[in-house]
Amino acid sequence: MKNIYSNIYSFDKIILKKTVRLLEQNSVVGLPTETVYGLAGNAYSKSAIKKIFKFKKRPSHNPLIIHYNNLKDAKQDVIFNKSFLKLYKKFCPGPLTFVLKKKAKSKISSLATANLNTVAIRFPNHKIIKNILKSIDSPLAMPSANISSGLSPISALDVFKEFKKKLKIIIDGGVSKVGIESTVIDLCTKPRILRPGVIVERDIRKVLKVNLSKKNLKLRSPGMMRKHYSPGIPVILGQTPKSSSHAYIVFGKKYKNINNYFNLSKKANLKEAAANLYKIMRKIKDKGYKKIYVSKIPKTGLGLAINDRLKRASK
Ligand code: AMP
Ligand code: MG
Numbered sequence: 001m002k003n004i005y006s007n008i009y010s011f012d013k014i015i016l017k018k019t020v021r022l023l024e025q026n027s028v029v030g031l032p033t034e035t036v037y038g039l040a041g042n043a044y045s046k047s048a049i050k051k052i053f054k055f056k057k058r059p060s061h062n063p064l065i066i067h068y069n070n071l072k073d074a075k076q077d078v079i080f081n082k083s084f085l086k087l088y089k090k091f092c093p094g095p096l097t098f099v100l101k102k103k104a105k106s107k108i109s110s111l112a113t114a115n116l117n118t119v120a121i122r123f124p125n126h127k128i129i130k131n132i133l134k135s136i137d138s139p140l141a142m143p144s145a146n147i148s149s150g151l152s153p154i155s156a157l158d159v160f161k162e163f164k165k166k167l168k169i170i171i172d173g174g175v176s177k178v179g180i181e182s183t184v185i186d187l188c189t190k191p192r193i194l195r196p197g198v199i200v201e202r203d204i205r206k207v208l209k210v211n212l213s214k215k216n217l218k219l220r221s222p223g224m225m226r227k228h229y230s231p232g233i234p235v236i237l238g239q240t241p242k243s244s245s246h247a248y249i250v251f252g253k254k255y256k257n258i259n260n261y262f263n264l265s266k267k268a269n270l271k272e273a274a275a276n277l278y279k280i281m282r283k284i285k286d287k288g289y290k291k292i293y294v295s296k297i298p299k300t301g302l303g304l305a306i307n308d309r310l311k312r313a314s315k
Contacts, residue, residue, distance in 0.1 A: 001016045001030025008156045008170045008296055011128050019169055020135045029154040030159040031132065031143045033067075033124040035095045035197075036152035036278070037159045038142035039167075040067075040132075049141055055163065062224075063114040065097050065182070066121050068142075069133035077106040077139070080121050082206055083187050093125035095178050096199045099186040112141045118188055122200040128173040128188040144181065151231055151278050151313075153177050158282065162283050179275035180305055189213070195224065196305035198274060227315040231281040235292045235314040247289040249280060251297045260289070270302040277306060281313070 009015045022029055026048040028041040039055060041048030053060055068074040070090065078100040084199045087096065097300045102108065113119050122140075125173065126128070133140065144152035145159040153159045156172035163170075183197030190213040193201055201212055241260065242250045248261045254269040255261055262280045264273035284292055294314075297306050 005157070005160050006162055007165055007167055008172050010172050011131075015169065015171065016131060016135060019132055019171065022168055023048075023132070023136055023140070026051070027168060028055060028165065028225075030153075030156065030167050030170035031129055031142065031145055032126055032141075032143070032156070032171060032176065033129050034126045034155055034176060035124070035178045035180065036176050037145045037170075038067075038129075038140075039157065039159075039163075040140045040142040041134075042138050043067075044107045044109060044138040045139040046109045046111055049109045052141060052143065053111070055166065056143060056146070056148050058143065060111070061114050062148075063120060064112045064143050065115060065184075066108060066112065066119055066139045067124055067129070067133060067140045067142050068121060069123070069130055072243050073139060074121055074123075077103055077108050078121055079103055081187060083191055086207050087185070087187075087204065088123070091203075092197055093123040093130065094199065095122075095197055096181040097122040097182045097184040097195075099184065099188060099194065101188055108139070109141075118186075120184060124180055126173055126176075130200075140193040149228055149230055149282055151229055152181060154278050158278075173231055175279075177275065179279070180277060180309060183305070190215070196308050198271065198302055198305065200301045200304065202301065206218040226312060227310040229278075229309045229315075230313050231292065233285060233291060235288065235294065235310065237310060237314050238296055239293050240295075241291070241293040245289065246285075246293055247284040248293045248295065249284075250295040255295070264297070264306075268300070270306065273297070274294075274302055274306055276308060276312070 025046040028051045031040045041052045099120045146162045154176040159170045183199040184195040186192045192213040251264045
């Protein structure tokens with residue numbers, strides 16, 4: 001069914017068919033996942049991947065995450081190992097992305113992987129994207145549905161505001177529950193977290209029963225830019241605002257309800273804070289604030305992912 005934004009659709013059999021047809025024709029569409037909304041295209045098609053990079057204005061050296069519905073399909077493209085299978089069993093489908101070696105016979109477009117011999121793969125956990133993946137023959141390359149370096153979208157309306165009518169279809173699957181991007185773990189050598197997320201180091205360590213490597217963390221992923229997740233106004237960390245025209249992002253119950261204060265989680269719950277992070281940054285921007293100050297947020301567990309996004313937003 002259509003609503004007033006003429007390219008935002010709720011999900012039904014007809015829209016499933018239309019979406020699958022568009023993807024098979026190598027068009028790109030906006031789709032919900034549990035982490036953030038994605039800009040999806042056929043991972044096997046050079047022309048679809050070209051569109052994704054162009055729409056997002058994403059630098060070509062920043063590879064895309066490839067999304068699958070099941071292990072059998074992923075096995076066509078990457079080489080599994082024991083760590084991967086253990087983590088898959090525990091966390092998938094879910095907000096965890098694995099970097100694995102690419103198979104020589106893989107059909108994934110080399111544009112999508114920025115010519116690397118590795119691939120980042122994920123099994124998303126949202127019934128709409130699972131349904132779509134089940135209905136097409138190829139996996140989907142799907143970065144966040146926003147112009148590169150900005151805030152990731154967590155609703156269909158956020159996607160609409162980025163790309164307007166340039167997308168034929170944006171499917172509305174509700175607000176993304178996780179609200180920040182997946183954890184990325186490199187399993188090509190000693191396991192190493194490249195990007196923190198809601199699945200935290202301790203959860204992973206418990207399953208793998210090894211300490212994760214901290215080596216070369218500076219290098220991280222190709223294309224993992226220092227400036228990222230930016231709301232488009234200055235973000236200043238660890239200081240209090242100097243005027244009421246500046247917004248203050250806070251965390252925990254000690255902060256009062258003041259007009260320019262935006263609490264990520266009054267209960268000091270990090271999961272809730274992560275889910276609120278982009279929502280609150282967009283709200284602040286929309287209200288016309290000129291700067292965002294941010295109070296201290298714990299630097300443990302999921303707090304690491306929140307601090308990572310805030311730090312990049314502040315660059
Ligand atoms: P995004 O699509 O914006 O969620 O970002 C995907 C992240 O995964 C980026 O930071 C990439 O650098 C990272 N990534 C994708 N493919 C690879 C790969 N083959 N090796 C290492 N990192 C990757
Ligand atoms: Mg992104």
